[in-house]
Amino acid sequence: MAKEFIARGADLELKKIRKEFPGFTAIEELDLHVPAGEFFALLGPSGCGKTTTLRLVAGLETPTSGQIFIGGEDETETKPHERPVNTVFQSYALFPHMNVLENVAFGLRQRKIDEPLVKAKEALNLVQLAHLADRKPQQLSGGQQQRVALARALVNRPSLLLLDEPLGALDLKLRREMQIELKAIQMEVGLTFLHVTHDQEEAMDMADTVAVMNKGRIEQMGAPEALYDRPKTVFVSKFLGQSNLLVGEVESTSANSVSIEVAGNKISVPKTRAEKHTGKIAIGFRPEKATFTNKKPAASSSTNIIGPGEIIDIRFTGVSNQYLIEVPELGNITVFAQNIGKSPVTELGEKVWISWSVEHSFGLSDLPNTGEAA
Amino acid sequence: MAFAAFSSTKSNGTSKPKKTGRVVIALLAPGLAYLGAFFLTPLIALIMVSLQAQDPYGGIGDYIPAFEINNYFLVITEYFPHMFRSFSYALIATILALLISYPLAYFIGVKARPYPLLQKLMLTLVIAPFFISFLLRTLAWKQIFSNESWIVTTLQDTGLLEADQYVVGTPFMVIFGLTYNFIPFMTLPLYTSLERLDTRYLEAGSDLYASPSKVFRKVTLPLSMPGIISGTLLTFIPIAGDYINASGDFLGSSSTAMLGNVIEANYLQINDYPSASALSVLLMGAILILVAGYVKKSGTEDLL
Amino acid sequence: MNQNLPEDPQLREMVKAALAHKVTRRAVLGGAVATSAAALLAACAPSDKAQLTPATDVSDSDPSLIWSNWSLYVDVDDAGNYPTLEKFKSETGISVTYREDYDDNDSYFGKVKDQLALGQDIGADLTCPTSWMAARWINAGYVQTFDEAELPNKKNVQPAYLGEAYDPQRTMSLPYQGILAGFAFDKKAYKDATGKEAPAVLADLWDPSLKGRIGVLSEMRDTVGIVLMDQGVKIGDANSLTEDAFMSAIDVIGQKVTEGQIARIKGNSYKDDLVNGDTIVAIAWSGDIIQLNAEAGYDRFGFVLPESGGTISADCFVIPMGATHKKNAEKLMNFYYDPYNAAVLAAYVNYITPVVGAKEEAMKLDPALAENQLIFPSEEFLSLTQGFRALDSKEEQAFTKAFQKIKLGA
Structure with a gap:
């Protein structure tokens, strides 16, 4: 089952995605293309369907109709653990029963990658937390947890990294720092980032392309400057x-x-x-x-x-x-x-x-x- | 009783007296008095009785204070098979209860979360048997598996049982009864533990390439460990000391007598109080050792 | 306790068994506390045989009485009242608190032995241990001597009950009901299994077709007694009933339990197994079988004495040293030794009445009843029965332990 360990990002394509939940439709019809290696932000108010979109890409939800391609392969029907995708969750979802290092090594162990702990340590170095490897997640601050969550996802070198408002819980100053750090890391590792946020400044600041979502559809998409200069709706x-x-x-x-x-x-x-x-x-x-x-x-x-x-x-x-x-x-x-x-x-x-x-x-x-x- | 001892030592070990020492002592006093009066005193009395010797001039049930350590060796030699049987039955019944309860508790606590009504209904069904006396329910099983019942005759007709074999009085029946009677004590702690389980950890697990079975082993199971520990303790300890299910009056026979039955017989029939007390102390000690080892092994002290 | 029992006999038995066991469980706890206390007291209590004095009798100022008895052992009407006790009250003005808390000789003894040893009130003025247990109480000096003046009807006691070593003249104990143990069997099931009409000797119980369907009483003297008599031992005779004889009977029972021939060793609840068909033949008490047939509505069960004989014993009234209503208790015993009252009681409880003249009274009430050998046995019938001899405490301990070992298995 283990996919190729991809060092470069892959592109993401959503075709005519529709997602209905009992009682409401989260996504009307969504077509989206995220080129490989891009930092792509999905921006919208809460309830606009952006998080649902992200969960569909991660495989945590199944679309009612439509198709999902990652790196050109149809992943619509595959299970979350079979997708070359990792997520930094809004809540971080760090496993409370494992220490930081084991959290980061989790994905590597599942894919039976050699020397998981060495690679995990390297990833922690990248987010400058190697000294906290033995701590339990509960003993870390919010910002530190966020960076562990990032390391835990990045260490797997996913084709596509999904970020679900990972900075939402941080205070303004820390958030600014993390935004810079995140962008720097993305540039360094060259992966495709799909970043979901309701913070327009964050989206414009970090993303190569921003898609503004509203009521289950994309209203407008483009470079942040272009979006700002010429909004269409x-x-x-x-x-x-x-x-x-x-x-x-x-x-x-x-x-x-x-x-x-x-x-x-x-x-x-x-x-x-x-x-x-x-x-x-x-x-x-x-x-x-x-x-x-x-x-x-x-x-x-x-x-x-x-x-x-x-x-x-x-x-x-x-x-x-x-x-x-x-x-x-x-x-x-x-x-x-x-x-x-x-x-x-x-x-x-x-x-x-x-x-x-x-x-x-x-x-x-x-x-x-x-x-x-x- | 053994469980009380265990938890009390734990709480003593972790409590930190603060500067307002008098207030703490005042608050602790009722609890300590309770433990002293209803745990420590009987325990000391029990140990004293367990060391008594037969009164050379007295009749049945007359013992004098002594220091007969030999009482312990005598009961161990005589009743070792019963001790072994008690712990084997308790182990098997606890494992069965866990295997049955876990999926049930998982369904109620996790899968049924969007349907509070279903959750409540299922919890009620789990607790419902408690509304009927434990003894009546056990007797009902004895009736259901009685020699002339259709279950037994069907088993005999299909050759699963010989014509002169029956169900009541067999180890199977006793373990069945033990499992049945103690399942709620397993299900409820598991439910409370699983009900709090944050499913986002499970999503994180599958996002990190763990298949559903791996997610269960690496995430769900460790996170529900506190429930498993308290559930297994709440089941294992009373089962090890149970004397109802294995009694010949209920589901057992002379070939299924457990330690509880031996203690009962020594106490009430033979009037051999020292042996009964020595067995009680041994049972308690064995449970304490097993439980302490188990909790240590599972490495979840901080989760408890 | 049994006022609100369900109508269905099977369910009723279940409830009764459950209630009985509740008492047992409580008794265990009570026993534990009592013994713990005793352990602490033991240090300062003399270990010699008790030299106890009777408690002050307040009967003259307090017309009441507490009677602890076995369950289903006195007449009860549909409303849950006790007709003979009401009659007693109307005749004497004494109101009786009737308690069905005497569940088992050993466990009752375990519950009250510390109070008995100290001559304290055990919570009952009158109780009915089985003769061997009554003997233990008498030998230990735990009971009061009757005032013959209050017991004119004592003259009606069947002569067979006199001359027991522990109380030859019945000055401290008086039989309440006689108990006969023999073979009870489900008539149809027994015939289906063996082709025979009724078991006659112990060997009939070891028929392979009855494997797993034999029950015996957990009352040692009855079960082992019947086996001993089958082996030709005179169980009333110390020269015949030796320890060796006893142990060889124990071996027989033990072997049959191990082989699975005997499936159940039980006290009162053996009746459930007969009713639900688990047991086809049981060593059982005669009175129960009459009651079970009454509940079944037809003569489903038979009761026979083995050719080698059955055991007979009696539950005896005794007044503990600590009892404070001795005179009232004597009046009650006197009341039940009136032949008419004894007949009414026998008609309900179906055990052997120890009262001379009760049969004649029963003839007037119900001739069929009076003809019943199990309630009013003839001399000839009684000649087939033997009483278990008194055991000294060493023997009793060794025998009880050996018998319990069978119950507890390996």
Whole structure:
């Protein structure tokens, strides 16, 4: 049964996966391809089906329909212990009746690999825990346990390493350290990582590719920068960072752009950055891409302007100030201004105009729910 | 009694008196008084009786204080077969109870977790026999396996039993009765242990290339060890001292008499109190040694 | 205790057996505590034969009495009342607390022996040990001497019960019921197995077709006694019943147990085995067989004395030294020695009445009953029976141990 001891990662392909549980459907229909050697993040809120996806890949659940390929081989029907896959569990699931070294050697022993303890010790060295080899897992801190869990999975050189929110239980500082470490290890060993998380910063920070999951399907997938720069759905625009959304009928279309009118303002988006070019569409922009002035700026075809609005809230967050501006008929708009000591206006109640480059607008494929503040 | 001794030594060994010594002593006092009055005193009395000698001028059942260590050698020589039989039966019945209880407890505690109603129903079924007297249930088995019962006649007709062989009074019947009567004492500790079993460890095991049988041996079994230990102790100890199942009035015969029956006969029929006491002390000592060795061997002191 | 027993006879026997054993288990615990206490006391207690004095009799001021007896050994009506005891109360004003806690001679003795030895109240004013146990109590000085003035009916005692070495004139013990042991057998099963109508001699019990279907009493004197008589030993005669004779009878029984011919060695619960068919022939007590037939509703079981004879013994009233209601107890004995009362009792318990004149009274109540040899045996019938001789304590210990060894196997 023992598979080849693979030193390089394999690719993962999910084809038309559907998973139903009694009473609900966790995954509607999922197609996914993770290239070999990539750090791939599945990002989504809890209940979106990301953990189910991971369990399907690990073999801990069987899909209702669809197929799973790992390194080109159909693994849909194989048992978890037959798959060249290892998981770092959210709870770590370190065996409490074994010491750290035996935990790490467990997989090697099962596959009858030579010198399991030597290899386990090497893996512990990799996560800098060799000195704790004789301890029981209960005697370790959360971060140490997490690293043991990582070593226990990595030591097997799986084609595919699954990470189920392994950093979720750690405090912020430790989590940052672990993120760096994890990424470094992935680069070093060159395995394919499938990382499930609800933490968008973590996903964007570590992953080569991020897939945003919502309600059992993937909404959008791509490099973190691309996802952030051009979200295609309301969900992605909101889940991955913050967005201001404006909704209106398409008024005019030029060769390069599409425009809508909202509350007397013409808002444009480059055609290449819009999912829809006709009918009612939503156009969004990132708060840090906008600026505001207390005088209406001169109109320009390369700038979108809305206003005047009233500053109703200012929040100091350290690196930037967050302004909440209420624009009549449009609702509240958020604008971030870098904290470089020359904010245009700092008073509550000031009337301001908000402007941003048309190039920074993005047109979405769907519309925000009615009643939701744009 | 032996079990009480065992657990008391354990708890004494691990308790750490803190600075508020008086409070600790005050809290411990009732327990210590209880142990002193109801464990230590009878134990000392038992040992004293076990060393008594026949009163040369007295009648039946008259003994005088003495230091007859020889009593012990006499009962060992005379009743060695019964001791051996007691521990063999106890071992076999405990193993059978474990083999039957484990899958049952696993099903109730792990597999039936999503169905609390089923869990409760099955637990009730496990405990239900307790609502009927142990003696009545044992007698009922005697009726079921009586010489003229269809079970026995069928066994005779099919040639599994000779025409003049029967079931009641055989070692099979006694071990059956012991297993049956003590199964709940095995199932319940196993259930409580398995019910707490985190199935994520099992998933981790299979994720780390362990086949289902390997997962069972390497993960499930060690993690349920506390339940196995307490279950086997709760079954083995009372079985080793049981005198009901093996008694000729219930499922046994003269060829199945266990140590409990010997002690009973010496106490109540022969009125040989020193022999009965010596046997009781030996039984207790043997159980203590076996249990201590067993717990040590299984290496689960920290899990208990 | 038996008021709420189930209707089904088989189940009832089971319940009874279970209840009986509960008492036994408790007795073991009680015995353990008592003996532990005794061990501690022993250091300061003299080991000589007890020189005990009777407790003060408070009968005149307290018209009550506690009687410890064997189970199913007095008349009970459907409502669970004891008619003769009620009659006794209405005649004398004395109310009797009747306890069925005398389960077994040895275990009862084990339970109360420490109190007996100290002359203390054992919780009963009157109790009924079997004659050999009564002899042990009398020899140890544990019981009070009767006041003949309170016992005018003592004149009715069957002469056969007089002249026992331990109490020739019955001044400290008085037979309550006579017990006869012989062969009980399931008539149909016995015929099916052996082709014969009834067992006649001990050898009939060793028929190969009865292998595993023979039961014997755990009461040593009855079981070994019958085997001894089969070997021609006079069990009442110390010259005939020697230790060697006893041991050779033990060997016979032991061999039959080892071979599997004898499957059960039991006390009261041997009846279950007859009822459920496990046992085809048993060494058994006559009174039980009459009761079992009554429960079966037909003459399912037969009872015969072996040609070499059966054993006879009696359970005897005794008043322990510590009893505080001696006069009341004597009045009760006197009451049961009235022939009419004795006949009523015999009609219910079906054992041999030791009271002269009871048969005549029984004739008036129920002629068929009076004809029953097992309740009112003729002289001729009684001539086939022998009583086990008194044993000194050394013999008793050795014999009991040898017999227990059979029960305990290898």
